[in-house]
Amino acid sequence: MNKARETILARIRHTLRGDDKTLNDVAVKPPLRQPSCGPQPSWQEDDVSRFINKLEGVAGSISHISSTDEVVPAITAYLQQHDIPLNLVNARSSILDGIAWSDDFMVEQRKATGADTTVLTEAYAGVAETGSLVLLSGADSPTSLNFLPDNYLCILKRENLVRHIEGVWQRLRQEQTGLPRAINFITGPSRTADVEQTIQLGAHGPRRLHVILLEQI
Amino acid sequence: MKSSSLTFRKNAEQALLDTQLQRALDIAGSGFIDKRRAAMDALPEYEQLRHTAREIKEHTLSRLDEYLLQFEQQVLDNGGQVHWAGTPKQATDIIVSLCRDANAGKVTKGKTMVGEEIGLNEALQAAGMTPVETDLGEYIIQLADEPPSHIIAPAIHKTREQITTLFKQHHARLGLTQPLETVPAIVNEARQVLREEFIQAEAGITGANLLIAETGSTVLVTNEGNGDLTASLPRVHIVIASIEKVVPTLEDATVILRLLARSATGQEITSYTSFFTGPKRETDLDGPDHFHVVLVDNGRTDMLGNEYHSMLRCIHCGACLNHCPVYSAIGGHAYGWVYPGPMGAVLTPLMIGLSQAPDLPQASTFCGRCAEVCPMSIPLPDLLRQHRFNLTEQHGVKLKSRLALASWGFLAVRPRLYRWIMNRITCLLHWVSRGRGRLQKVPFAGGWTQSRDLPAPQGETFIAAWQRQQARRKADNE
Structure with missing residues (x-):
């Protein structure tokens, strides 16, 4: 459909600049425009409180831990509270790989299937502005984990909490590793209001979302 | 998708009589409007x-x-x-x-x-x-x-x-x-x-x-x-x-x-x-x-660079639909194609042709709520007016409308005659209504009275009432 491409571009050029140059005459030299930050919402409270307020406002929940040793007790408490079996699939990261699971747990590291009930991941970042978790796809972090299970557990290190969404872009630019296939901003559990505008959690993605905030001391 | 925009008027009439649809629209109510308001206030x-x-x-x-x-x-x-x-x-x-x-x-x-x-x-x-x-x-x-x-x-x-x-x-x-x-x-x-x-x-x-x-x-x-x-x-x-x-x-x-x-x-x-x-x-x-x-x-x-250029800013949020009194009354299907509401009334004629959707630009009271809530500041009523303008350019104005406008134009520049005639009509309508305060049928206004009553004038025009009141005040002061 190269013809369509040329037609569309020629029509745009003709309208914008009145020229009828062929495609090759205009070379694009990125970046056309330097990234510049637009207006951002502001708030009074500290960023952690803002994150928690926003997260709880969209039916997410949170537990606070101060060392990686507390991950297993925090997860055990959450799953038992909701009567969820202690089976889970987890992603990989230095924290996740270092967890010493008790014998009560059945833990696998792989991508998700439609039958998995509970998943544990570690977020690349959290966003105080919106209460969002940010997950990047990759060998250690398959995207299916974020969407297939009923219960979504996610560890967020305090140092990875950014103030605004733009903080994520800034970090990605600094790392210079290019974008992954998928960047998911996840804000609360899956929801729908398609039946009589009534909000119902757990449409196609997780029914529950729980953040484990790790404040390293 | 096949369009039924050509029969918009009939679609709208049917939509108003569709009890299931009206119930669904009632249930939706002002939910979107209230939630948007709260988000913007914050x-x-x-x-x-x-x-x-x-x-x-x-x-x-x-x-x-x-x-x-x-x-x-x-x-x-x-x-x-x-x-x-x-x-x-x-x-x-x-x-x-x-x-x-x-x-x-x-x-x-x-x-x-x-x-x-x-x-x-x-x-x-x-x-x-x-x-x-x-x-x-x-x-x-x-x-x-x-x-x-x-x-x-x-x-x-x-x-x-x-x-x-x-x-x-x-x-x-x-x-x-x-x-x-x-x-x-x-x-x-x-x-x-x-x-x-x-x-x-x-x-x-x-x-x-x-x-x-x-x-x-x-x-x-x-x-x-x-x-x-x-x-x-x-x-x-x-x-x-x-x-x-x-x-x-x-x-x-x-x-x-x-x-x-x-x-x-x-x-x-x-x-x-x-x-x-x-x-x-x-x-x-x-x-x-x-x-x-x-x-x-x-x-x-x-659309790029022409009079509808600003429509290309649309981010499809739906706010103009949610705030439109016409959309809220008839729902989306009556519009007859993919995009309903004010943004649809602008886009549909551009995509399937104005002659296929001549009534969509009329589906607006020009109340301006759509433009007010549009996050991309698209002047939707102006674009609808542009469609009406183009339609008139293409098809001209009907003889009936032309005659009505010409007569009104004739009278409007002759204020004394205008007032005299208005007085006569007001008195006549008052007399015909026999004090019931409303009229079910009025000559030349059948379309208007088909679905509602015309409130009958109370017997005199505003200017006549004003002059009478001023005269009384003056007399009282003296």
Whole structure:
């Protein structure tokens, strides 16, 4: 459909600049425009409180831990509270790989299937502005984990909490590793209001979302 | 999609008499309006964001060719492919052939309004494939074999009972026969049925809320997570997007995203906002092997730089539909094509031709609420007026209207005669109403009195009453 491409571009050029140059005459030299930050919402409270307020406002929940040793007790408490079996699939990261699971747990590291009930991941970042978790796809972090299970557990290190969404872009630019296939901003559990505008959690993605905030001391 | 915009007047009349539809519209009520209001009240930066968003879009449109080329280059560099389609036919041909290459029997779909524009489901079916809508609202109307009636809440016209009946009809073959009485039961059954479809599908098609030139990413905003499952589980991910969706940078996209969810549902951000860049990487454990973006023009290059240019800023939030008194009374189907409400009344004539939708620009009271709530500051009433202007240019004014206007013009420049005649008419109407205060029939106003009574004048004109009162005051003072 190269013809369509040329037609569309020629029509745009003709309208914008009145020229009828062929495609090759205009070379694009990125970046056309330097990234510049637009207006951002502001708030009074500290960023952690803002994150928690926003997260709880969209039916997410949170537990606070101060060392990686507390991950297993925090997860055990959450799953038992909701009567969820202690089976889970987890992603990989230095924290996740270092967890010493008790014998009560059945833990696998792989991508998700439609039958998995509970998943544990570690977020690349959290966003105080919106209460969002940010997950990047990759060998250690398959995207299916974020969407297939009923219960979504996610560890967020305090140092990875950014103030605004733009903080994520800034970090990605600094790392210079290019974008992954998928960047998911996840804000609360899956929801729908398609039946009589009534909000119902757990449409196609997780029914529950729980953040484990790790404040390293 | 086949249009019935030509019969808008009849459609609207039927919609007003459709009790199920009126009940569904009542249930929807002012939910969207109240939620949007609350979200904007909590955002003092709203006007600043709105201003910046407009600037970003206008800048992008002023260099649209360059940004599209930059986007294309970035998609290619990330291992994806870009396809260009001028017409709906070109777009469906491309997508059908991509699905064929993927040996796709079943194709899952996220919500895409451009997909509706080009008649994508019909094309896939004609090619022997089974498109499965996965957004719950879209799934419901696919079962009902109806088009969406709202751009972000496609099944807003359906009541819970109607949905229950549809599910019973279509899910019985899957052994699902339990009665569905509650909203959770309906949502759970859809989740169960569609879960299998997500896993089986060979290709997934999603729309895009934005395209980002600097990274070659496509942005997808959903609440259900269906778009992400559609984009990540099948071997092939096809994104379909119209050309005006492109913005320069991730930061620019962020500004628009801050306005989009708030304007649409009153959320600060939707449950899922995802950025897709290319196919799965070598070491990824999941994700599609192939990533395609189909860029669709379908009339947009015509709008660039002409009197409807500002419509290209539209981000499809639906706020103008939610705030429109006409839309709220008749719902979306009466508009007869893909896009309803004020934005639809502007876009439809541009896409299917003014002669195919001559009454849509009339479907407005020009109250201005749509322009007021538009996050991209699109002057929708002005654009509707432009359509009316063009229509008049093309077809002229009817003799009856011309005569009426000419007579009024004659009288308007002769105030004494005008007042004398008005006095006579007022007295006459008062006399005819026999003090009942209303008139069921009035000569030359049959259209008006067909569905309502004309309040009868009380016996004198305003000016006569004013003069009488002034005279009395003067007498009292003396």
